[in-house]
Amino acid sequence: MRIGVLTGGGDCPGLNAVIRAIVRKGIPGYGHEFVGFRDGWRGPLEGDTTVLDVQAVRGILPRGGTILGSSRTNPLKIENGIARIKENLASLGVDALIAIGGEDTLGVARALHDSGVPVVGVPKTIDNDLNATDYTFGFDTAVGIAMEAIDRLHTTAESHHRALICEVMGRHAGWIALHAGMAAGANVILIPEKPFDIDRVVAYVESRFRTRYSPILVVSEGAHPVDGQMELLGGDLDAFGHVRLGGIGEWLAKEIEKRTGKEARTTVLGHIQRGGTPTAFDRVLATRFGLQAIDAVNEHDFGIMVALRGTDIVRVGLDEATATLKTVPVERYAEAEVFFG
Amino acid sequence: MRIGVLTGGGDCPGLNAVIRAIVRKGIPGYGHEFVGFRDGWRGPLEGDTTVLDVQAVRGILPRGGTILGSSRTNPLKIENGIARIKENLASLGVDALIAIGGEDTLGVARALHDSGVPVVGVPKTIDNDLNATDYTFGFDTAVGIAMEAIDRLHTTAESHHRALICEVMGRHAGWIALHAGMAAGANVILIPEKPFDIDRVVAYVESRFRTRYSPILVVSEGAHPVDGQMELLGGDLDAFGHVRLGGIGEWLAKEIEKRTGKEARTTVLGHIQRGGTPTAFDRVLATRFGLQAIDAVNEHDFGIMVALRGTDIVRVGLDEATATLKTVPVERYAEAEVFFG
Amino acid sequence: MRIGVLTGGGDCPGLNAVIRAIVRKGIPGYGHEFVGFRDGWRGPLEGDTTVLDVQAVRGILPRGGTILGSSRTNPLKIENGIARIKENLASLGVDALIAIGGEDTLGVARALHDSGVPVVGVPKTIDNDLNATDYTFGFDTAVGIAMEAIDRLHTTAESHHRALICEVMGRHAGWIALHAGMAAGANVILIPEKPFDIDRVVAYVESRFRTRYSPILVVSEGAHPVDGQMELLGGDLDAFGHVRLGGIGEWLAKEIEKRTGKEARTTVLGHIQRGGTPTAFDRVLATRFGLQAIDAVNEHDFGIMVALRGTDIVRVGLDEATATLKTVPVERYAEAEVFFG
Amino acid sequence: MRIGVLTGGGDCPGLNAVIRAIVRKGIPGYGHEFVGFRDGWRGPLEGDTTVLDVQAVRGILPRGGTILGSSRTNPLKIENGIARIKENLASLGVDALIAIGGEDTLGVARALHDSGVPVVGVPKTIDNDLNATDYTFGFDTAVGIAMEAIDRLHTTAESHHRALICEVMGRHAGWIALHAGMAAGANVILIPEKPFDIDRVVAYVESRFRTRYSPILVVSEGAHPVDGQMELLGGDLDAFGHVRLGGIGEWLAKEIEKRTGKEARTTVLGHIQRGGTPTAFDRVLATRFGLQAIDAVNEHDFGIMVALRGTDIVRVGLDEATATLKTVPVERYAEAEVFFG
Structure with a gap:
């Protein structure tokens, strides 16, 4: 043939x-x-x-x-x-x-x-x-790259008082955030499937700051707060209709700084998650x-x-x-929540 | 509790x-x-x-x-x-x-x-x-370490005329050799479940030498030739009854050198496969x-x-x-054999 | 003592x-x-x-x-x-x-x-x-992390038509951008020591787009265009007076999109450059x-x-x-420029 | 031209x-x-x-x-x-x-x-x-590969009572062993420039066994004991006149087992040190x-x-x-000896 x-x-x-x-x-x-x-x-x-x-x-x-x-x-x-x-x-x-x-x-x-x-x-x-x-x-590779990046953030989290946010791929499904966050011991994981309450996120962050360590948040690019908590993000699209860098990770950093008075820094992994061997x-x-x-x-x-x-x-x-999208089920997210805060 | x-x-x-x-x-x-x-x-x-x-x-x-x-x-x-x-x-x-x-x-x-x-x-x-x-x-980590080592051997295999042998863990089951060898593109994979015919191995090696590239062999520590092809190996035990370094990888190197007239070099990964993150x-x-x-x-x-x-x-x-050992089934080994030689 | x-x-x-x-x-x-x-x-x-x-x-x-x-x-x-x-x-x-x-x-x-x-x-x-x-x-480690990230971007650059920007550390000195960019084969490297002309950067980007490959730009966080080419960036400071994410890498992405009509994507490595082993x-x-x-x-x-x-x-x-800052000398930058475009 | x-x-x-x-x-x-x-x-x-x-x-x-x-x-x-x-x-x-x-x-x-x-x-x-x-x-890459391998051995050294030996490249100069051993915290480093006294090596090994941890030895392939301590090694050449696997690392393992009654395991990195990116x-x-x-x-x-x-x-x-070989000077080896035992 x-x-x-x-x-x-x-x-x-x-x-x-x-x-x-x-x-x-x-x-x-x-x-x-x-x-x-x-x-x-x-x-x-x-x-x-x-x-x-x-x-x-x-x-x-x-x-x-x-x-x-x-x-x-x-x-x-x-x-x-x-x-x-x-x-x-x-x-x-x-x-x-x-x-x-x-x-x-x-x-x-x-x-x-x-x-x-x-x-x-x-x-x-x-x-x-x-x-x-x-x-x-491809998924396992992407998770590995994100995990390694978050592993590195822990070093800083152990010696400075800063919230560290790592934005990973995932517009509609939070699998990369879930696996990388669970593998690397994130303190909060935010995924598109479950709109988050910014007050609760800030509570986790503040509770973490009360220990010697700083909080690490892993967030899917498609994660978003519950209705009414975000106004500006939607408008920040690029010429091709995609959410721009300076998307959810950056929004989170600003909110956390505003609400906690502590610095917050964002890493946006972007395309490095889909490249390499x-x-x-x-x-x-x-x-x-x-x-x-x-x-x-x-x-x-x-x-x-x-x-x-x-x-x-x-x-x-x-x-x-082509039937339905496989999204993160509630019970898998609940496994990860055990380690929040 | x-x-x-x-x-x-x-x-x-x-x-x-x-x-x-x-x-x-x-x-x-x-x-x-x-x-x-x-x-x-x-x-x-x-x-x-x-x-x-x-x-x-x-x-x-x-x-x-x-x-x-x-x-x-x-x-x-x-x-x-x-x-x-x-x-x-x-x-x-x-x-x-x-x-x-x-x-x-x-x-x-x-x-x-x-x-x-x-x-x-x-x-x-x-x-x-x-x-x-x-x-x-632990298995995925071990396979990753072995794969990365074999990846590195390819560099040498592309520029020198030497058979390169990588001995990996696996006394009774060849899973690490199978996955690492398949992931890294080995030319021959030898596992405990399937005693090998040294003549056939040498045939693969010689066929590979006829290309511009050198052969890479991945061998489980527990792999062994069919009856009658190996005499000395069994005697080479250490004080604790384990097969010594200078085990099957080394035996293969000697046989290949003797039969092909080409150099053969062995890497024994040993404990580095079970360490690290x-x-x-x-x-x-x-x-x-x-x-x-x-x-x-x-x-x-x-x-x-x-x-x-x-x-x-x-x-x-x-x-x-504790019932039965999970060994590599014939059909999984057959998948790998597609890439031999 | x-x-x-x-x-x-x-x-x-x-x-x-x-x-x-x-x-x-x-x-x-x-x-x-x-x-x-x-x-x-x-x-x-x-x-x-x-x-x-x-x-x-x-x-x-x-x-x-x-x-x-x-x-x-x-x-x-x-x-x-x-x-x-x-x-x-x-x-x-x-x-x-x-x-x-x-x-x-x-x-x-x-x-x-x-x-x-x-x-x-x-x-x-x-x-x-x-x-x-x-x-x-610490410098060699940071360069290695940045290089590995840029290596990964090459994969995407080889198959999509997008400008890829990697923003690395360096507020006052461009050593990390220089070494990582040279090690990973960047098409443009921008450092604080040498204000860049955005027209020339866009020319490199467009010349690269005419090949089968996409351009990869490495930019120090402290890099900036020559006077008069950037208006808004200076205002985008956080509560602590630092240039925010959405800094120079993001500014570049917007300019490139506007001027070339091609997508541009930014990775901001941030703290992952200073963490880990x-x-x-x-x-x-x-x-x-x-x-x-x-x-x-x-x-x-x-x-x-x-x-x-x-x-x-x-x-x-x-x-x-504590005498003077060691900045990238003109001749070292010239070495890197050999590979631009 | x-x-x-x-x-x-x-x-x-x-x-x-x-x-x-x-x-x-x-x-x-x-x-x-x-x-x-x-x-x-x-x-x-x-x-x-x-x-x-x-x-x-x-x-x-x-x-x-x-x-x-x-x-x-x-x-x-x-x-x-x-x-x-x-x-x-x-x-x-x-x-x-x-x-x-x-x-x-x-x-x-x-x-x-x-x-x-x-x-x-x-x-x-x-x-x-x-x-x-x-x-x-090439040297920095080889040292990095060897260091990463030795890093992994530490995991085992922390939980089992075994001497772990890592044989690295270096027939005439011990630079790789020196740098990799120093970078990875080896307990003993043996190089060609300084014939070792096996009694002293065993003393280090035994002193280490008395702590909770196991000893890790890094040895250049060209290292050798002082005159009179090794008889058989010289004869173990391959058909091409090179010292065979089962060279100095293996000899050391046998001696240590014989003299301490503890298991010893050898990893021979071989060609993986010169391959890869x-x-x-x-x-x-x-x-x-x-x-x-x-x-x-x-x-x-x-x-x-x-x-x-x-x-x-x-x-x-x-x-x-082509004048003289650069060997490890006495004072560089002395730096490493600070960490022996």
Whole structure:
């Protein structure tokens, strides 16, 4: 078979490990050949391809990013997007497609599948917010980077009287904040799923200041106070409609300074959470996802995506992938609250 | 309640995170008090205790090792061991015990439970070879350390003509070799579960030498060739009956040099795999194990150990813990073999 | 002798290594005893002391922060500050003082020395801006943390069209930006010593966007554009008179977005640059500083501070320490400019 | 000008940073062009070249190893070696050569220079044993890796009664052992420059065992006991005449077990010390070496090598490079001895 491969959405450590596994098993193992599409759905939409053979995947296992490039191009929002992709796949002689990406990418994959193209999906979201799989690769790496940063803040927290705030990724789901905060011993963790009461946050902060140590707060970029407590934040959007730096972390710092009279300092980790080499967990998971994806293609089992359940890699319907967002449940947040204050 | 806590067996990153979680939830949350037993079962056997309160667990989350100390003392092999422990627990007013450890430690826990002592177990094995749980803490850290070491070997493998061998932990189960080797792109992985044919290993090595790159082999300390291929290794035991350094990694290096005429160099990671700060994965897992253990004690749910199933922390019978060893199944090894040579 | 030790100013990886070396050589080697003063000059000012013996320094070598605590208390700004310190030293029977700190701390040390107290100084500044020494400990660690963060940004820069800005420490001297930016291959480095022309920065950014890669900018927190190019930044001070987050990095992001129409994202590393375990370079330097400091005390060579010259630890007058700031010279910045754009 | 570049000897983190700096300044800055020679002196000897332009050096700054490959081929030991190189340089139109390497490589560079070829040398030795420069790149990275490994051993040393031995690189000079051991708080450091008395080592080990902690020994691969204390070690050479694994670290472990009755375990770091990404210190040093080397070529200042003196990059005669080995002086070892036992 001649199989197209693409990576869509934000970059995420482990993408290259998936690609490598697909190619290393697909070519010498099954005798398939591959077409790499460049920059997510832009590739099949415009017929922009790159060589994808064993030589092309050499040495990429430990590297972040994606050798295929990525984009947020969404064919569903482009006139005749699906039709154009089908045309290009046909003219390139592509028999099947492996699409590696998040909600949006897999949504297109599903639409393509519904329109008759044989597609296998591989889930990717650094935020770990896909319901159909226990974990997605990239998440463990992001949590590790955030944890290490918070670990370092503890040194300062032990010798100065300052509230230290670390803003991490997570617009709609607080998994990174939850895991990094729990792993690094944060005194408060704020997540989008649970609007916070600034009075209660300040109470934790003040209670911590009464010990020898300073408080460390971990906050998802999408966290926000309960209604009525924040006025200005919403207006602070950039030209692209995203909440700007100087978002929630900065807002918190100002409120804490105002209410406690103590200094507050914010670290905004930003893109460093999604860069660099993947952890072992993510490399193994991504590799196993890739192996399972090429197995599925080889068995003509299309319309599915691969997923982790316990220690097994399984296949689930592509529709499951795009059903509901996996948010932090109340009981997981309650585990973390044990350590607040 | 007055609850004893001990850690037994080899040290393992995450032990302190378990202890901290137990104490942080047990004291302010439930109003229990704790007795720390020193050096595994030696503690309750000799009545050797240490203070275990909120202050004692401050700052220990990121630290490897165990603040309680550990030992391989086994009361089942000591005359009246169980009886002596029961006496000491009684005289110290200890109502229940949380035992954190591997097969041996949990075996004693089970015996104690059978003799009427309320016990909860927390599984610990850096080798990840307990059947009752998806993962144990410490394993992810060990795999990460080994992977990083192998990553570094690739640099040399790209510029010199030498076979590079990395010997990792794993006497009876090859999980560390499997995951680290898969994560770091090893050309051959040898594990105890599957005796290897030295001729086939040499064939992989020679095929790799024919490319521009040098072969990297990852080998569990307990790996061994099929019958008849190794004569001397068995005799090379130290005064304590353990296979010496200069074990399988060194034997492989000698064989490869002899058969290929190329240099071979061995790195023996040894104890550095079980030291240092735990990864985020291990800290979160260990913390959640600790929370579940103290919940079980609080609910008088004894004779159980905590375990990971998917993303849930569950409770299983202590007997499950000591049933069978979790070894690498054939299909998991087959996944890795895709990348051999 | 009975020797007081204190650490002043911001925390810095390596402080504990200095303290340990002083004590480990001072007690068993020379037979001195030590008094630890808490929280910088607040300690001797208020007579607040802590035990400082071999047991107290066990295990602290790899730890960031300072076991003695620190503060910015400045006795020169307190009525009778110097006199009160002298009284307390006398009543505690302290014969000599070792003061570990930056410009301010060493300024007090010098004043004390001038007023008759035997003092030895150990220089400390994470910004590396002391003229009298080739390097200060903590700097190498901070550069390493910043470099690793920028390394991670490259992953994203290779797959998305976004300008990525990393704001690092350095209010008055750009050493951290210079070294981290050079080590991590930044496309533009902006430092306080050289006000930048925003048009030229944008030109670099646009030239980079014309390649497949995105630009990475490293900027000292104290960097600023030439006169007339920035209006609002100055007003954005916090309650303590410091430039707020949303400082120069954020200003740059806004300007770049406005002028190029491309997204720009900022990471503000903040306190994570001064926390965590010191690098080997800093541990060795700090240890050797400590050894030299206690040697000087033992030889009654006071009024000096220790310094690095090449590979030697030497002694220089305390006045040298507080003379002029070591800023990035033009020729060092020119080295980095080779790689701009 | 048309300038040849080669890297010789063992690989070393920072080689790529040197190459990149030479090319990035040499092409756009000075208008030179480059010829990359493959695998050290084998390249010019056999006329084996590779493209070396701005594109070729993209992304190599953080990577260990060398894109040019390396070898230990020594033209001085090959008939007409120098003459053949001169012929090839002439026929390739190469006007000058930059040779990056250690004692051997620079020895050939010097011989070439003496025979009329314009050569500039860049020193490279992971062992830091070149007298003409304060530091060489790669050393800081190796020390960091060794330190991190020893840091991890401390965890075990705190909870088990075992002597832990870490064998590091250094056949003739003990710099890595000295710095890593001092940085990580080793209890004994053994280096080639100072044959050790096994009785005294055992005394340190036993004194340490009497505390709660276990001893950690750091030993250079080239360390050895005083005459008469070791019989068998010399015979344990591999087919290539190198001391085998199971060298001094293993010998020490056996002796300590025999004499103390306590277990001893050895970690042999081997090649992981020279692989992986360079530290910031090494990247900056290597980059500055490269810039200075191309400046020298551009100024027709040949027969020199670049060197670090304090914070300056200077030029010294190539003869200095090959004069005497820089070994650990007595007073530096004495600094470390303060912490023994």
